[in-house]
Amino acid sequence: MTSTTPTTSTSTDPARTGRPVPSNELLVEVDRLSINFPVGRSGFWGQHQQWVHAVDDVSFGIRRGETLGLVGESGSGKTTVGRAILRRIEPSSGWIRFRGQYITDTKGEELRRLRQYMQLVFQDPYASLNPRMTVLQLVAEPLVVHGRAKSIDAARADVVELLGRCGLPEDAADRHPHAFSGGQRQRIGIARALALRPAFIVADEPVSALDVSVRAQVVNLLQDLQHELGLTYLFIAHDLSVVRHVSHRIAILYAGKLVELADSDAVYESPRHPYTEALLSSVPIPDPPLQRARRRIVLQGEIPNPIHPPPGCRFQTRCPLAQDRCRHEAPPLEEKAPGHWAACFFR
Amino acid sequence: MVTTRVATAPLRRVRPGACEPALLVADEPTTALDVTIQAQILELIAELQRELQLAVLLITHDLGVVAGVCDRVAVMYAGKIVEDAPAADLYAEPAHPYTAGLLGSTPRLDIVLDRLVAIEGAPPDLRLPPRGCAYATRCPHAVERCEAEQPSLERFVALPLAGEASEEDAVLAEDELDDPARTGRTVACFRADELRRQEVSA
Numbered sequence: 001m002t003s004t005t006p007t008t009s010t011s012t013d014p015a016r017t018g019r020p021v022p023s024n025e026l027l028v029e030v031d032r033l034s035i036n037f038p039v040g041r042s043g044f045w046g047q048h049q050q051w052v053h054a055v056d057d058v059s060f061g062i063r064r065g066e067t068l069g070l071v072g073e074s075g076s077g078k079t080t081v082g083r084a085i086l087r088r089i090e091p092s093s094g095w096i097r098f099r100g101q102y103i104t105d106t107k108g109e110e111l112r113r114l115r116q117y118m119q120l121v122f123q124d125p126y127a128s129l130n131p132r133m134t135v136l137q138l139v140a141e142p143l144v145v146h147g148r149a150k151s152i153d154a155a156r157a158d159v160v161e162l163l164g165r166c167g168l169p170e171d172a173a174d175r176h177p178h179a180f181s182g183g184q185r186q187r188i189g190i191a192r193a194l195a196l197r198p199a200f201i202v203a204d205e206p207v208s209a210l211d212v213s214v215r216a217q218v219v220n221l222l223q224d225l226q227h228e229l230g231l232t233y234l235f236i237a238h239d240l241s242v243v244r245h246v247s248h249r250i251a252i253l254y255a256g257k258l259v260e261l262a263d264s265d266a267v268y269e270s271p272r273h274p275y276t277e278a279l280l281s282s283v284p285i286p287d288p289p290l291q292r293a294r295r296r297i298v299l300q301g302e303i304p305n306p307i308h309p310p311p312g313c314r315f316q317t318r319c320p321l322a323q324d325r326c327r328h329e330a331p332p333l334e335e336k337a338p339g340h341w342a343a344c345f346f347r
Numbered sequence: 348m349v350t351t352r353v354a355t356a357p358l359r360r361v362r363p364g365a366c367e368p369a370l371l372v373a374d375e376p377t378t379a380l381d382v383t384i385q386a387q388i389l390e391l392i393a394e395l396q397r398e399l400q401l402a403v404l405l406i407t408h409d410l411g412v413v414a415g416v417c418d419r420v421a422v423m424y425a426g427k428i429v430e431d432a433p434a435a436d437l438y439a440e441p442a443h444p445y446t447a448g449l450l451g452s453t454p455r456l457d458i459v460l461d462r463l464v465a466i467e468g469a470p471p472d473l474r475l476p477p478r479g480c481a482y483a484t485r486c487p488h489a490v491e492r493c494e495a496e497q498p499s500l501e502r503f504v505a506l507p508l509a510g511e512a513s514e515e516d517a518v519l520a521e522d523e524l525d526d527p528a529r530t531g532r533t534v535a536c537f538r539a540d541e542l543r544r545q546e547v548s549a
Contacts, residue, residue: 073381181469212408213485216452216465223462238381241411245454245463268456282382283456284411288435290457291414298390299383 020227022066022248026097027200027232028085033058033094035080039307052306054080056256056314057094059333064199067226067233069247069264071240071279075303076253078236082202085234086118087111098200116146119193123205125185129177135188136173139163142195159195165228166191167221183214187221194225204236219246240283244268252276255303255314258333262340272342275315313343321346371395374406389416410453414438419531422446425471425481428500432532442503442534442543444486480536488538496537503534 035055042048055077062068072078083089085096087103096104098118106114122128129138139162140155149155156173163172166187177185186206193201203222207215223246225231237243243250243264250267252260252275260273271277278297285291299318304310310317316326325345333343373392377385393416396403405417413420414434421431422443430443441447451464468485471477477484483493536542 073383183469211470212410212449213452213466214469216454216463217467219454219463220465240382241454241456244456245459265459278383280456282386284409284415285455285457286410286414286438286450286453287455287457288414288438291411296386296390298386300387302384303381 020065020230022063022232025064026061027064027066027099028062028234029095029097030061030081030085031059031095031097033081033084033096034092035077035084035089036092050307053309054256054306055084055091056309058253058256058258059094060251060258060261062200062232062234064232065226065230066249067235067247069243069250070234070236070253071238071243071250072253073238073279073303075255075306077256078253079204081253082120082204082234082236086120086202087114088120112146116142116196117198118200118202119196119198121186121190121193121201121203121206124209125182125189126209128189129185129192131177134174134176135159135163135168135191138177138188139173139192139195142192146196148196159191162191162194163188165225166194167217181214182210183217186210186218190218190221190225194229197229198231200232200234202234202236205238206235207242208237208239215242222246240279252279255309256306257314257330257343258341259315259344260342261333262337262342266337266340270337270340272336272340272347273315273344274319274321274347276342278320313345368399369402370404371401372404372406375408376405377412378407378409385412392416410438410449422449425476426473427481427535429482429536430503430532430534431500432503432534436532440543442532442539443482443536444488444538444542445482448485488542490538492537498535498537500533500535503532503539 033055034057036051036053039050039052042050058077058081060068070078070081080089084091087106091104094104095102098114103114133141136156136159137152139159140149140152143149143155143158144152149158160170160173164170168184168187168191172180172188177188180188206222207218210218219242222233226233233246235243235246247264249262250264251258252267252273254275260267260271260276267276268280271280278299281295281297285294297320301318304314304317310327312328313319313322313326313331316322319326321344331343331345333341336342336347371392376392377388380388389412392403395401405413407413417434419432420434420437421428422437422445423429424445430437430441430446432442437446438450441450445466448464448466452466454460454463466485471481471484477494479492479494479496480486480489480498483489486493
């Protein structure tokens with residue numbers, strides 16, 4: 001079952017990147033995951049149920065202690081993949097394993113127990129925290145819900161320690177979220193996610209809504225916490241510069257398909273998929289002479305409609321390399337070099 | 348998606364024949380757009396600028412976008428311009444500690460750093476504007492004066508300092524004094540010159 005799961009080579013040089021060295025144990029495995037959502041009906045009597053093909057046949061693994069960057073544009077399915085691993089969205093087909101255990105059919109009390117070990121950090125620190133609760137209540141709530149603390153007040157010492165670890169002042173516990181800046185609110189969101197000491201965090205665009213000057217603080221915090229607590233991250237973002245900075249490996253999604261997966265240096269230095277190339281060339285580099293000298297591949301059009309994805313390769317409508325074959329046949333994800341996977345006939 | 352329409356609709360309206368604008372104000376025209384769509388919009392703005400000889404005021408928080416399209420950059424902090432410089436000079440040698448902080452805290456696709464250099468703290472509450480420099484509370488170089496007094500925008504000459512340049516460079520520098528792109532730098536920081544000298548000698 002897991003033989004189709006692309007894992008990794010070990011070419012990441014931690015001395016150079018400052019990222020902790022992941023173990024070889026796979027903490028999370030995603031195998032041939034597909035997710036379709038029903039949408040409105042079409043046809044004269046509305047007899048045809050229409051489906052959004054949000055995620056299609058996606059496989060990858062995440063090693064313990066690793067950060068896997070999951071990159072894609074709006075509509076690529078990256079958030080859906082993250083939610084499915086956390087069992088917040090039901091897959092249409094495929095398997096998810098966590099610590100070697102199949103969790104796709106886990107339900108009830110067992111699912112509740114499982115959720116302690118996998119948590120979500122949200123994009124919007126303004127919308128994700130209940131404004132009526134104090135920071136103590138927000139961070140202690142999961143501890144009480146899961147029976148790790150008898151009451152909110154009994155959890156105070158643990159919460160204060162955790163807030164300190166997340167860079168919040170000592171008196172933060174008794175204030176409400178609106179008393180904090182965006183960066184501090186995201187720290188509160190991170191503290192809440194860490195309260196149950198999870199092994200795995202899905203961070204869904206955790207710094208996208210923050211000011212440039214504050215973004216680096218939160219990125220550094222996430223990296224420090226990974227070092228200290230041995231966390232494993234699925235870091236979902238559209239900003240490739242941030243993703244390259246934090247990730248050991250990067251997976252690139254396009255219209256619900258995994259098009260490339262490799263060590264993050266390899267993705268940057270020798271991208272195989274033409275979409276990855278176009279994406280990299282579109283990310284501006286803050287260096288005027290360099291940026292002006294770069295060759296930019298400007299893709300025409302937009303990501304295809306996920307209700308009626310094009311036949312063959314989903315990128316063929318915008319691909320500079322597309323040929324007849326791409327319009328009939330979907331290229332499989334293949335290992336083009338050790339640990340470097342891509343889905344393109346011509347690369 | 349909506350932002351695309353908002354951003355491109357006014358641009359389409361300034362196509363030749365409709366009217367003859369001289370200035371295009373683009374307020375965060377690519378914020379919240381995916382990068383491949385951002386590339387399309389930036390291309391469109393550049394095309395319009397060429398065709399219509401427009402002046403463009405690009406308002407953005409994205410230092411990468413600025414690097415690709417702007418000739419000159421004014422950096423604002425807490426309601427004030429703190430630095431104004433030709434783009435290449437600003438990135439090569441930021442004069443204001445805030446500009447330097449922004450550049451240090453921006454991850455780059457082409458260079459992997461161990462750790463980003465974050466700016467600590469948060470921007471000030473403008474309902475209670477600080478008496479001195481608004482950046483002083485976050486500035487690693489702030490001294491007493493910075494908290495008491497507001498620095499004004501003053502000329503900043505990023506030319507080779509005495510003793511560090513060859514004679515040939517010095518002659519070149521004389522010519523460059525007439526070049527507004529070289530001398531048109533201003534910065535609002537009491538310590539800008541001093542910090543630059545420290546950097547040069549370091």
